[in-house]
Amino acid sequence: MIKLIEETVDYLKDKGFENPEIGIILGTGLGQLINDVNIIKEVSYNHIPNFPTATVEFHKGKLIYGTLAGKKVIIMQGRFHLYEDYSLQDVTYPVRIMEKLGIHTLLVSNAAGAINLNFKKGELMLIEDHLNLQGSSPLAFKGVEKLGERFADMSAPYNTEINTKFKAIAKANNIKLHEGVYASVFGPQLETRAEYRMLKILGADAVGMSTVPEIIVANHLNLKAAAVSVLTDECDPDNLAPVDISEIIAMAGKAEPEMVTLFKELISTL
Ligand code: HPA
DSSP states (O other), X not given: OHHHXXXXXXXXXXXXXXXXXXXXXXOTTOGGGGGGXXXXXXXXXXXXXXXXXXXXXXXXXXXXXXXXXXXXXXXXXXXXXXXXXXXXXXXXXXXHHHHHHTOSEEEEEEEEEEOSTTSOTTOEEEEEXXXXXXXXOTTOSTTGGGTSOSSOOOSSOSOHHHHHHHHHHHHHTTOOEEEEEEEEOOOSSOOOHHHHHHHXXXXXXXXXXXXXXXXXXXXXXXXXXXXXXXXXXXOOGGGOOOOOHHHHHHHHHHTXXXXXXXXXXXXXXX
């Protein structure tokens, strides 16, 4: 993998992706942050050597380099999911690339269902910890120790200083920001009532199909990491209505201005 990473990094450096400080992964319906970015370079995923290629059509699939709130950022517009038939190593490959390019911090957004029924759809949740329920690890491969500590420490996977800042920014801007545990599942099917009950018993506040692999690799590489979920549906097993994916995407869009404010203000402090 080291050779592949070097090849990808050389290509991007050649394209002008110079010394980014912060990496950002934009999740479903959270793309508006891009409007505030002074874009210097952008490359489609399918032009980047050794990059997995984007499949789900509502993701644009571009790597963007620019400045945001005075910081050099690298943005993944569109991410890779396990349920699209990518491996955990594919899903996390871009994190390894961003780290080699020089980022010190990884920020992630996603859409998630609310397991904690005190949380309502359209609200945001700062991820404080996670449950990896995707059945494997992005670190479970031969040679992983050449890239970092195989037995990566996960005692504080989400950076507490960044989370403290997020909470202060939310308060100052009158944004409701819950805090909780995110469970990652494989997907793409949504959960059964029994699965929602299980997730609650396990201690999850929200459930989604992403983020955890990227956060594990960020920790493997000693990056500071943080993530915010937009809650798009309420997972009440006793009153479960059929989920409409277009409604989920619409709900993610509704919360977007708040998410953009949180990220922009946070980045200006990093
Ligand atoms: N389950 C899993 N993933 C999700 C959900 C959900 O209810 N909502 C948004 N992403």
